Every structure is written in C-alpha cells, then in structure tokens.
Amino acid sequence: MSETSLITAAPGASARKRINGIDIFMWVLRCAVAAIALFGTVATLLEGRYSLAQWFDFAMFGLTLGSVYALIALGYTMVYGVLRMINFAHGDITMTGAFAGYFVATGASRSGLLAAHPILAILAIFTIAMVTCIAVALATERFAYRPFRNSPGQAPLICAIGVSFVLEQTVRGMFGSGVKSYPVTPWQDAVVTPLGMRIPVINLFVMGCAISAMVILYLIVHRTRMGMAMRAVSEDKAAASLMGVDVDRVVVFAFALGGAMAGVASVCYALIYQQVHFFMGFAPGIKAFGAAVLGGIGSIPGAMVGGMFLGLIEAVGPALFLDGLGITAPYQLRDAIGFLVLLMVLIFRPQGLFGEAMAKKRA
C-alpha cells in the first residue's frame, strides 16, 4: 500500500492510480463508520433522551479523562520521538505510580494528614507517584530497552510486551490482586456551579494538574538546552550525535520526562476512578498511544489535543452514536469506541492530525 514508490512519483500519477478492490473496501469501511456515527447522532438527538445538562456532564467527564490520556500520551510521544519505539509498558509504568500514590494516600488518610493539610498531602502523593514512575521508567529503559537500541525488527516491541507483563505481575504479587479503593477527601465530592452548570471540583483539579504539567513540559522541551537536544535527536539521531549531543542522556531524559508525566497521570486517574488495580494501566495505555498517534507522534500539543479528543469521544460516544441506533447497554461498548478511534487513526492517518509524515516513513 505504499503509494509513494519512485516510479509513480511524477505529479498527477497518484490520480491515475488504478482503483482496486482493496481501496473500495477501505472506502466502504470509512463510509460505514461515518454513516453509523452520523445516523446514531441524528437518531439520538431526535429522540432527545438526554438533557443539555447531561451532555455537559458527559463532555466534562470526557475532557477530564482526556487530560489524563493526554498526559500518558506524552510519555509515548517523547519515547517514540527519540527511539522510534512503542514503549508498550508505559501504561503499566503509570499503574506503578498509581500504587505508590495509593500507599501514600492511605498513609496520609490514616494519620489524618489528608484531612488536616490536604495540599501538603496531595503534593506528597504527586511527588512519590512521579518519583516511582520515573524510577520504574529508567530501570525499564536501562535493563530492557537499552540492549535492543540498535537491533532491528520486532525484538524491542516483544521485549516491551514482556516488560508490561512483568510490571503488572510484580505489582500483583507484591500488593495483591484485589481492587484497592483510594481514600476520598471531602473536597473531592464538592461541586461548583458557575453559570448554573454543575462542575465537580475534582474534574477541574485534574484538568488543572494536567494542563499545568503539560505547560511545564512544553517549556522544558522548547526552552531548555536538554529539550533542544531532545528535539534534535528526534529529528535525526545520527546528525544530532555528530553535533555533540549525547544520545544516551537524551533517551534517559525522555524516559524520565515521560515517567514524570505518567506519575501525574496516575494520580489523576486514581482520583477520577477512586481505585487502583494491577491491570488498570493496560487499556488507558493502549488508548493513550492512539491519542499520541492521533495528535501526530512526536508533537506535544498534538498529544494534548489527541488525548482530549479521545476522552471526549469515549465519554460522549456511547450515548451519542449508539443509543439512537437502539443498541442495548451502549456503555459496555465504550472501550470498543476508544479502540475503534485508535484503529481508524492507525489505518487512515498514521501521521496524525498535525504530525509530520515521520510515522509513515518508519511505521
């Protein structure tokens, strides 16, 4: 399917390209997905089962979840940018942070710190979660990924799948397989009502955390020397190394930044769902990868937009697209919608919304 072969590179050649059955199939697929979404939307809106306030709630939840996806997506984007490799275990690295945060939170809740000095406690939770995620990310890089730095083919990805399982099962073995519920503080259930709309404080908090983390990250990548080195490596590893950039240090830096973002994401995710579980990192991880690709892999604003978009679609999608079609229990299909978005992106737009054509070159 690589249309850009040397022979057909002449202008206008693509227009004369033979249309075959595969192309037709792909168009049918595209149209079918679009048609289902469109009919579903129209039917749902005509039915009018949901009020405006409900739609607002869906969207709010979507944006909150989306900001978490965006934070996780940043980890994929940065590692993919410098190494051209999917850090398959990134979702599970996020999970380790959630567990670390959970133990700090329960400790703080038992000792009364969480009630007495909530800001201090939250800061401690975030710090420990970030430190854990960074440590796990760096250890993973050192022991599982670095040996494969220059090996071609699927070896790095297969190894990353292995790392993902080792992390999950290690956490399960160490801390047990049950679902642990996060301690809840009173302010988490508080609601503000500007302009007559109910917005849970926790949503605003999560979004605020995510956006400020992303702004800091953007400044690091675009304003510091190390960030410049990172961008140089993601542009061209060999040339950067000839210019005196220490590629190893840049890779470690990228993993550390990704880990820090995962730490923030993990606490936010745990605050939204108020529970931690050893398998919790897997699905958000894969979907966040989709968000990273959607926004154009290697691009930080892209990951943000991709994450938000994915979160919105997931939160609004079941009600908007499927309810009107008379599908029973559309919420069970929420994950399927997320994966479908991932799939459509990978198939139809691997370079993302505003990414360079980099993805097409390698992937």
Add this chain to the structure above:
Amino acid sequence: MSVQQDDLDGRLSRHLRRGIVTGAGAALIAIYLGSVGLLAMMNARPVVANVLTLAQTALLAIAFLVGLLSQRTSAKDRSPVFWTAPLAGLVAGLLAAGFASLILSINLRSIFIALTPPLARLLTFGQPGISGAGLLVAGSVVAASAGALYQRLPHKVRRLIFPAALAVLLCGMFQEFIQVILQSNALFRWFAPWFYGWDGLTARGGLTIFAIALAFAALPFLVRRPGGFAGSAGSHPWRRSAPALLVLLLLLLVPIAGGPYIAQVFLLIGLYVLMGMGLNLELGLAGLLDLGFVAFFATGAYITAILTADSPLALAHYTAVPSFPFWAAMPLAVLGAVLMGILFGIPVLGVKGDYLAVATLGLGEIVRIVVQSDAAAPILGGAQGILQIPKPQIGGFQFGSAVSLFYLTLAAAIFAAYCAWRLERSRLGRAWIALREDEDVAQAMGINLVQSKLLAYAFGAAFAGLAGSIFAVMVNSVFPSSFQLLMSINVLALIVVGGLGSLSGVVLGALVLIGLPEALREFGEFRYLFYGLALILTMRLMPEGLWPAGRRRRRIVVPATGARSAQAARP
C-alpha cells in the same frame, strides 16, 4: 614501578567491585522473588523430600550462578580471580540476611503482602536469630564457590554434570506428574518405591537418577567415532530430526499412560501448538506481529457453538438451518476463521511494524468487547456464552474423554504441521520470508504484497479456527471471557520462546510455557510473570529461541561452509 602498582591497584579494585556488584545483584533477585511471593510458594514444593525444597534450590542456584558468572571472562575482565566468587556470595548472603531481619523487625505486611515471618524463616533455613543468618551467609558463600569451581572445570565435565543435575531437579519438581504415570503400570509400580516416597523424590532416588543421567550424558563421549560429530551436529538429517521424533513418541504415549488429567494437559498443549503454528506463519514467516490473534480462535469456537449446540442460541433453534454434526461444523468454523482473517487483514494492510501490533491488538479487543456486550447477546449469548455443545461422534464412538479428544487434536496438529511445513517451503512461504526481511525489496522483486499478506492472515486464522473449534467441544461451551488478549500473548510467548519461524520450536515452546504451568499448578497465578520474563530473557539471551528455525541457521551457516568446501576443493 609505580605504573605497575597503579595497574595492580586498579585490577584489585575492579575485582572487588565485580564481586560486590554481582553479589548485590543476586541479593536483589532473591529479594524480588521473596517479595513477589514466589519463594514462599516454592517452599511448598519439595525437590528431594525432607531435604531440599524448590525455594532453597532456587536460592542456592542463584548463589551458584553468581559464583559462575563471577568467573566468566569478559572484554573488561580477561583474567577473573577466584576470590571474587566467595566475595560475591558473602555480599549476597549478608544482604539477604539483612532483608530477613528487616522482615522480622518491621511489619511491612500492610503494603507488601508477601513479606511475612515465614518468608524470613525460609531465608534463614528455619534457624532462629544469628545462627540462621550465619547459615544463610555460609550457604551462599559455599554455593558461590561451587559455582566458581564449576565454571573452572573443563567443558566436557560440565557437559556431564549439568544434564544430570537438571534431571534430578525435573524429576523432583514434577514428582506428582511422574508418580501418576508410574502408578499406571505394574512394571513401573514395581520400581517406583525406590525413587519416590509418598511425599516426593527420595534421597536415594535422587542419587540414582543423577547417576543414570550422568551415564546417559557420558554416552556420546564413550561411543564417539573418529572424526566426531560435535562440530557437525547438523550434518546428519536423522540426527536433527531424532529429537522431534522422540517428542512425537512422547506425545503419543504419555496421555495413555498418564490418564485423563495428563491427557487434558496435553490436549491444551496441542491446542496451543495449533495456534502457535498459525501465528508462526504470520509472525515467524511473514513478520506480521498480530496481537489480535485470539479473535480467529474465538471465531472458530463460536461458529462451532452456533452450528452444533443444543441451546436456544444455536442457529438450528431459530432458523431453518439444521443442527450440524461437529465434523460438518469444523470445516465451516475453519472457513469462517479464514474469512475473519481476511476481513481482519484488509484494513491493516498498510499498517507496518509496531503500529501493526497495536492495531491488531485494538481489533482483537473490539471483537471481544462486542461479543461480550449485551448488544450482541441475542446472537452470541453475551457474557453467559453458549452452552451445551455436544462432543464429536464417529458412528457409535463419542470423543467424550480427554484422551480421545487429545488424539483428535494431535491428528489435527500433525495435519497442520504438514501444511505449515509445505507452506514454508512453497513459493508463498519464500514470499513471506522476503516480506519479513524487507517489504519494499520484496515488492520490487515482484511479490504481490496484498495477496501474500492476506494469505498469511488467512492461513494463520485457519489454524486458530481449527483450534477454536476443538476448544469449543472440549469445554462444551464458549464464553467471551475465554478469549482475552492474554491468550494472544500466550501464543506469542510460546512461539518466541520456541524460536520464531521454527515448527519444532512451537511444540517445544508450548510444552514449556503451557505444560509447565499446568504441571506446577500452584504457580498458576505467576504464569504471566513467567511469560513476561520468558519474553524478555529470550529476546536478550537467545533471540533465535530454544529451537531455532533451520532456515535462519542456514542463512548464517551456508556462506561459511561454502567457502570452506571451496577451499577444500582447491588443493
């Protein structure tokens, strides 16, 4: 003079550092095993009854390996000295003892659920206080020194000792499994008491097995012909196929001897072999990393269920379609899986490399979520699945027992292996391999990418569909929860461990990755930890797998032997 002194100091500190670092690494591994909960579980399984448990064996083996590794020559250290081994053992022992006393003095159980006092007692060999710690340190030093001595033995002697020790370990670990087989036959029953007591391998049995295995290992040295074969192990075709024939013989006989439980285990292994051969075509030959593979297996199972089941969800119940016998449903299930494979393959034709893995994973997950949802429940039964699938029948004979179903699977697997073997050597197989090596070059060589890729998905799916069909009749029912992503990972792990692109590797991988956890039932919950580690270690230490594919080997060897024979021909 002073330069020499500096050099000496440098070497000394290097040896010192090497000893300490390897020792600390070993202690970390032991601590990891302990805190994950594996050590406590291993302690329940004896290797030699009342003498040695699996946990103690593992700890000693870690110390032994540290001693061994400390004596390895490397680019950094060309002349390792002996004392690094006991030093490493000492460091490892001290750290482990510190860990044990930490467990006893601080209660960490509210966070780390496995750090219990029994674990500390286990680490100190059951002795309290300082004597236990001393025993641990002494044991570690002795084991590390033994490892160092072993490493310094001549290669021939090591090749005798290692298989013998491994044989004792296997016979001890799998004693339940072996005892079941031993009890099945009067002749076996007669000599079984020498080896096994009621609680496991006896000490005299262990020694006897060691001696027998030693003798077997020595056999090749004793009957060695002039010229030898050590350097040219691949030269006789029968010599390379002999292990495969042996495995086949074992597969044929063990389930009869072992009864229903062992037949069940082998049946499962057989199903995974079928799936492994399917994924092997996709990944091993065509290089398409498919993590949604389980969808094809599910298709086969569900089609079989819908066509044959005696339930309200069967097609026969609400349409004019008659109820199919298994033998008619199985080909349809395979056909359905092939269709699924093609439908699955078309959208991802243009997706390559890492993206393909994630895309197929997404596809597989979508299939599972849809099947599990209430939306599809009227047709596929939702989370409750489809029940009451009848067993296959020929005439009056019903494939009711696990043993008979195993032979059905074995027949299917042999047929599939033959197909896979022929495919690998066909024009299509070569096209796949070209595709794997470089897609653009393959296309330039005139290979139809679309056709070859779709055929790879179709054939892979056919094998999985066949396995799914048998799986459905094996468990009499299908549930969406049986078709998790984890199953794709299982299959991936077994072909990676066995060796990508290698048919015999698939069988070996399935025996190791599916058979082992079944034989060591209590470790079932650690199965995926084991798989993850197997994936990482295989990729790092032996990327070609346990039983590398012949074609890869040939690719490396052919130019060398060609050059040698050309040289030989010249004078």
